[in-house]
Amino acid sequence: IRNGFLSAANGSGIGFNLSSIGANGLIEDVIVQGVSQYGISVKDGFTVRRCQISQAGDVGIRVEGNSVVEDNQITGCAIGLQGKGLGARFARNLVFGNEDNYLFVAGDQINLLLSEIPEALDWPCSATFAGTLSVDSPGTTGILVNADQVTIDLAGHSLVGPGQNVNNRSIGIYQLSDRRGLTVKNGTIVGWRGFQDYGIRALGEGVLFENLIAVSNYWGFLGGDRVVDCVAAYNINTGMIVSEGTVEGCSAVHNGFDGIAGSYGLVRGCNAIGNGHDGISLSRGSVIDCLVTSNGVHGVSGSQALVRNVLANYNGGNGIDVFSDAQISSCMAHENGASGFAIGGTGVRIEDSHARENQTGFSAASSNNLFIGNTTSGNATNWSLAAGNVGLVVSAVPTGPVVGDSGGASPGSTNPFANFTF
Known part of the structure; x- marks a missing residue:
């Protein structure tokens, strides 16, 4: 027919x-x-x-x-x-x-x-946006996910919320916590600005966010076992909150509180710039190959964390701030408002890192921390370590001019574990 x-x-x-x-x-x-x-x-x-x-x-x-x-x-x-x-x-x-x-x-x-939205996805499915979708009424959930194995592809379009900052909860995409296997990708989540609203709230298992922008919401992203190539910008509170997940290749810019926050996770290859509180706040996890700059308080903060290959500069507080049981290696802290590297507790190892032009280069408020192979220069106070820490600090010996194939002098110690001030 x-x-x-x-x-x-x-x-x-x-x-x-x-x-x-x-x-x-x-x-x-x-x-x-x-x-x-x-x-x-x-x-x-x-x-x-x-x-x-x-x-x-x-x-x-x-x-x-x-x-x-x-x-x-x-x-x-x-x-x-x-x-x-x-x-x-x-x-x-x-x-x-x-x-x-x-x-x-x-x-x-x-x-x-x-x-059109609002819509509930109550079955395993793939849903692709036909265009930009929006709701006007506060207190509305754009897409409710009440099934396992759901893929939402914004296809380059936007999911637009009502925009008002009122006490009616509105969520762009809301996955019920007993569901699993959600993928959200390829678009922008904007304007979910009511008190405690989220661009995406997904606390089920097996959640992937990919190639998304969360902008001008109350919270940007909550959840996600993997968050890949995403941007959280100009959200009222924190840009990304991830627990027991991986955040890779993401940017958190000018959010009102933390840029990226979580625990038991990995943040790798990310930028956190101009956020109101900490750039990256992570406990019991790893921060690797990241840039944290111009954040209101600390660049990176955490406890029981591994921090490696991080550049922390122009933050209002400490460049990298850890409490206890952490390891920091191959990092640089430059022109931060307080310490380049700050330790509040014990059991922290810092090695092969450099502090330059901070208020304090390296600080440790407690004992029982280890400093190996670090360098510092041009800080108002280069070192401020409580008694009982471990590490040899040497004021480096400058050399005269070197021209040709040889010259110079020992920096002041041949101890391979020495820390140098120059």
Whole structure:
């Protein structure tokens, strides 16, 4: 059946509810309008494509078997698309303006083309944005994820919240905590600014955020086992909060509180710039190959952490601030408002790091910390270590001019573990 127009004040448009697998039925390029029951209803063996269904009193397109439904437009119906969970395939259908856009059960292959929100995803599916989607009312969740194995692809578009900073919770994408296997990628989450609102809140297992921008929300991202190539900028509170996850290749810029915060995780290859509190705040985790600059308090702060290959400069407090049981190596702290490297507790090892032009180069408020092979220069106070720490500090001997192939002098010690001030 193709290339037709159907309308029926009483009854359905097209129905093949006794078809079987192998029927090879085809319904395409048909307009069904103003029917009292179903627009199109099929069972097994059909392909329904490029049809336009509007004003059906019951379901726009209903599938009870393993048929294929693709590239259709359905609007103004009681229910847009319905599947019975017997292996039907749904792809690229534009469904909007219905009382309920979707009614599926697990077992169908569901590839949605989202064209309006709010929407609840209650089945394993892939959902791709047809364009920028927005809500105007505070207290609204844009997309509620209440199923396992859901992928949301913004396809370069934006998910736009109501914008008001009021006490009605609005969340752009909200995954229930008992769900798993969520992927969100390729777009911008903006304007979810109500008190305690989140751009994305996803505390289930197996969550991936990739190639996303969270801008001008209350919180940017909460959750994510992996956060890859994402940006959190100009959010009212913290840009990214990740527990027991990995943050890679991300930037957190000009957020009101911390740029990136969490515990039991890894932050690698990230930038944290101009945030109101700490650039990166991480306990019981690792911060590797990062730039932290111009943050209001500390560049990196944490305890029981490994910090390696980090450049911390122009932060208002300490460049790198740790409490106890941490290791810092191969880092540089430059022109921070307090200490380049600050230790508040015990059991910390700092090695092969350099402090330059800070208020204090290296500081340790307690005993039982180890300093190996560090250098410091041009700080108001180069070293401020409490008694009981371990490390040889040597004022380096400057050399005269060196021209040619040899010259100079020993820096003042041949001890391979010495720390030098110059």
